Amino acid sequence: MLMRIVIIAAGTWGDVRPNVVLGQGLKHEGYEVILVAAEKFRAWIEGRGLSFVGLSLNIQALLDELTNNENLLQAVKWMRKIAPTAEQMGKEIMDVIRDGDVLLMNEAGVALVNGVLEAKKVRLILINMQPYVPTAEFSGMLPPLPNWVPVPTPVYNQWAGNFVRRSQWWTMGKYGNHLRTQNLALSKQTWKNHREMLNRTPSLLLVSPHVIPHPSDWQSHHQITGYLFDQDVEWTPPQDLLDFLADGEKPIYIGFGSMRDRKPEATTRLVLEAVKCTGNRAILLSGWAGMGAENMPDDVFLLNFAPHTWLFPRMAAVIHHGGAGTTAAGLRAGIPSVIVPIIADQPFWGRRIHELGAGTAPIPHNKLTVEKLAGAINSATSNALIKRCASELGDKITSENGLKNTIDAILNLLS
Numbered sequence: 001m002l003m004r005i006v007i008i009a010a011g012t013w014g015d016v017r018p019n020v021v022l023g024q025g026l027k028h029e030g031y032e033v034i035l036v037a038a039e040k041f042r043a044w045i046e047g048r049g050l051s052f053v054g055l056s057l058n059i060q061a062l063l064d065e066l067t068n069n070e071n072l073l074q075a076v077k078w079m080r081k082i083a084p085t086a087e088q089m090g091k092e093i094m095d096v097i098r099d100g101d102v103l104l105m106n107e108a109g110v111a112l113v114n115g116v117l118e119a120k121k122v123r124l125i126l127i128n129m130q131p132y133v134p135t136a137e138f139s140g141m142l143p144p145l146p147n148w149v150p151v152p153t154p155v156y157n158q159w160a161g162n163f164v165r166r167s168q169w170w171t172m173g174k175y176g177n178h179l180r181t182q183n184l185a186l187s188k189q190t191w192k193n194h195r196e197m198l199n200r201t202p203s204l205l206l207v208s209p210h211v212i213p214h215p216s217d218w219q220s221h222h223q224i225t226g227y228l229f230d231q232d233v234e235w236t237p238p239q240d241l242l243d244f245l246a247d248g249e250k251p252i253y254i255g256f257g258s259m260r261d262r263k264p265e266a267t268t269r270l271v272l273e274a275v276k277c278t279g280n281r282a283i284l285l286s287g288w289a290g291m292g293a294e295n296m297p298d299d300v301f302l303l304n305f306a307p308h309t310w311l312f313p314r315m316a317a318v319i320h321h322g323g324a325g326t327t328a329a330g331l332r333a334g335i336p337s338v339i340v341p342i343i344a345d346q347p348f349w350g351r352r353i354h355e356l357g358a359g360t361a362p363i364p365h366n367k368l369t370v371e372k373l374a375g376a377i378n379s380a381t382s383n384a385l386i387k388r389c390a391s392e393l394g395d396k397i398t399s400e401n402g403l404k405n406t407i408d409a410i411l412n413l414l415s
Contacts, residue, residue, distance in 0.1 A: 002032040003414070006097055007127070008105035008113075009037040010055060010089060014257065014325030015106070016041050018129065018206055018228035022104070023050045025407045036096055053096050057089050086112060086175040094183065097122060102414065107132045107165075107198065111172035114189050114197070115180035125413055126203035127406075129324040130345045133203055133222050134161025135215035141348055162195075169194055202413050204406055207324075210396045211331065211352065225409050226402025227328045232307035241283075244301040248281050250316040251301070252377060255285025256340070256365075257323050267368075274373035275300060280316070280381065308333075317380040319373070322346035322353075322362065331358060334394020336380035336387055338373070340365050357389035 005026055009019035016037050023033045027050065035045050039054030046052050094116045097103065103117065104127045110117075117124055126132075131140050136154035139145065141164045145156040169191050180186040202221040205212065209224045245251070254271055268284075275282045281299045296302050308329035312318055318330040322339035327349045330337045337359035339350035350362025360376040380386060 002030065003102060004032045004034065004098060004100075005102045005104060006034045006036060008093060008103070008109065009035060010057065010109060011037075011106075012257070012323070014323045015129070016045070017230040017325060019104075019127070020045055020048050020050065021228045021230050021403060022127070022406060024048060025403050026410070029407060029411065034096060036093060053092075055089055055092050057085050086172060087178060090175060090179045091183065094179065104410075106130075107203065108168050109172060110198065111169050111189075111194060112176045112179070114176050114194060115184045115186050119184045119186060123414070124201050125410060126198075126201055127206065128203055129206050130348070131205055131207070131212055132161070132164065133205075133215075133218055134158050134165065135217055137215045137217070140164055141345055143347070144351070165195065165198060166191065204409055206402065206406060207328070208331070208397045208400060208402070210393060210400075211356065221413075223409050225405040226400045227332065227397065228402050228406060229309055229328070229332065230307070231309055235307050235310065237306065237310065241301065241303065241306065244281075244283075245314055248299070250314065251281035251283050251299075252317045252319060252381065253283050253285070253311065253315045254319040255283075255303075255326075256321040256342070257285075257326055270368065270370055271373065272297065272300060273370045274377060277370065277374040278377045278381070280377060283311070283315070317377065319377065319380075321365070322349040324349065327353065328397075331390075331393055332397045334391040334398075336360070336383070336390045338363070338376040338380050340368055340373075356393060357386060358393050359386065359390070 007019050007023050009016045019037075020035060023035050027033045033050055034053060035050045036053045036055060037045060038057055042052050042054050090112045093113050097116050097120055099120045100122075101120065102123045102125065104125050107126045107128050110124070110126070116122065131138070134140070136158045139157045139160040142160035145151065145153050149156065173189070173191065173194065177188040181188060203223070205222075205224045206226065206228055207224060208226050212224060214224050252275070254275070271284065276297070283301045283303050285303050308326060309332070312329050312333035312335065315333070315335055317336045317338065318326075318333070319338040319340065320326045320330065322341045324345060327337070327339070331353070337353050339346065339353060339359060339362040341347040341350045341362055342365045347362065347364070353359040354361050360379045363372050363376060
């Protein structure tokens with residue numbers, strides 16, 4: 001009987017795509033692979049030849065709620081709203097998993113399913129696109145230590161990583177414990193035991209080691225294996241896009257992926273005005289943000305979709321929200337980035353790209369202005385140092401084989 005590997009990809013396109021690439025690679029190695037994701041991705045995933053189980057969560061509606069939170073009180077209210085969704089998702093995942101399965105999933109959701117891991121003797125490997133394992137070398141998802149705080153930086157960094165893990169427990173642990181007691185007849189899990197389980201669980205960070213070098217204080221079962229890129233080989237570019245690209249200098253790309261925008265019309269006007277100030281041609285992604293206008297300028301192309309791996313190498317720079325997948329694609333293309341972070345890990349990637357010299361300083365979405373965006377675009381497209389750093393980093397990432405590294409690591413862990 002083939003060993004069954006269940007991959008949980010409960011997120012947006014940026015989460016689903018690399019997991020599908022990994023699933024295809026593991027299936028090629030002879031494993032039975034089950035991909036679990038939001039129901040809306042069923043046709044696309046099954047078209048990639050993978051077995052699929054749909055989750056009933058509406059990821060777009062959840063993002064709509066999350067990106068509409070302007071303060072901590074509203075965020076707390078949002079967390080309460082997702083309680084029924086979280087428990088339902090936990091039940092659906094629990095129904096998929098069988099005794100002895102191998103489970104691959106992002107660390108952020110493990111607290112929700114810790115009961116089924118215990119009850120069914122599941123082998124867990126964490127597959128992260130964010131550096132969740134605490135380290136003294138950087139602060140991870142939290143901002144760097146402010147200069148005025150009288151705490152050694154390594155101490156703060158370690159605390160920050162542990163705080164993020166504790167926050168995941170605060171978010172999902174109570175729902176996971178409810179599932180343990182009501183559905184599995186298990187006693188409640190404690191934060192201490194959950195933390196110890198995370199520390200001893202193998203984790204693979206799907207990021208280039210040139211972007212995040214392996215921290216010296218990580219254990220050997222915490223590995224950095226490289227990016228997983230989806231090629232979309234069957235996609236054909238529309239003729240009007242090809243015509244636009246051929247009709248002048250390389251344009252810049254502007255898009256906020258799966259992020260919703262509370263005021264898409266205002267953001268569209270801001271973006272178009274900034275582009276006009278710089279004199280660049282541009283491709284504007286409508287996306288879930290809903291950007292666009294009835295009368296677009298001739299030098300701006302409104303795009304519904306194009307694979308990043310195809311589109312970004314044809315751009316002069318990319319302006320985006322800083323999602324892990326979009327960030328990876330921009331880096332691989334070897335072009336400068338301007339990151340406009342909104343939530344979650346996006347501020348981290350904005351800071352990291354700037355530290356590497358491959359992009360401008362990030363501009364938080366709620367502080368975006370015409371002047372700031374235009375200035376960042378001008379820097380990204382004209383600063384020789386940024387362009388050289390981006391190009392050199394792109395060459396390094398292109399030479400890597402993240403898929404092979406990740407599969408080899410999984411095979412070693414399962415042997």
